[in-house]
């Protein structure tokens with residue numbers, strides 16, 4: 536096919552970017568050995584070799600500008616971090632260790648090229664900064680980037696596939712909760728929703744570009760901007776076999792607990808006074824705010840759990856009940872008495 540100059544230039548740009556990603560994703564032999572990735576970027580497929588007695592856990596997650604992130608609110612490093620954190624959190628929920636990540640990006644051309652006239656400067660492109668955030672988190676959680684795809688798109692989209700490994704038959708599932716089990720969460724709840732609310736305030740007065748976050752607000756916004764997937768906590772629960780059911784809090788406690796109740800065929804009761812509400816959050820944000828990426832799990836009442844797992848607090852917040860006709864699936868106990876708890880999970884950026 537005959538190419539115009541700009542098409543040829545665009546392709547050159549894409550080839551250079553792919554080469555850069557391959558170079559930056561090159562892994563040291565130790566990590567490759569540890570994770571089970573035998574062959575990464577460069578061939579038609581990656582090759583993965585789980586250890587004997589393991590099975591693979593696979594999750595996929597699509598992030599879209601305007602729905603899961605906003606180019607005018609979030610710095611590119613933040614978007615890269617959050618895209619990977621969402622996928623890693625699903626592995627944590629199953630008690631799986633990360634093996635490899637696959638990242639596909641659809642990006643407007645302005646995000647893959649340096650701004651016009653700045654070619655001679657050392658300014659970094661949006662996509663390079665996205666990769667800075669993505670690869671920093673990948674390194675923290677020993678997750679090699681093993682492949683992906685790149686295409687020009689009018690809308691910025693990032694699709695992540697995470698492959699993990701877990702001892703065969705030992706993955707944490709949503710379906711194992713039994714009446715009488717106690718209900719626990721890791722970390723604090725509502726911090727991501729509170730951080731997002733603050734970010735919206737800052738961004739709305741900042742103009743078209745994503746705002747720089749003042750240092751004094753960094754900690755307050757961290758639960759939203761750089762959530763930490765609970766990989767170590769999920770592995771701990773899985774290896775000790777103490778959780779009867781588990782999932783990660785991506786849509787909000789009320790919505791995710793409803794998923795757990797449905798999959799396990801049970802009801803649940805939450806004690807409002809026991810909830811580990813983030814200091815910046817309201818009760819509503821703790822109950823319904825999404826994207827905390829903490830783990831929600833159940834355990835037999837005789838199970839003794841530590842106050843913290845790998846440095847993250849564990850809090851008992853309620854218990855599992857028998858599902859019964861005429862009883863709400865979820866109940867909230869507070870000073871006002873017992874009330875039905877509706878699933879009002881957070882609809883991302885709608």
Ligand SMILES: [Mg+2]
Pocket residue numbers: 624625628782783785
């Ligand atoms: Mg999940």
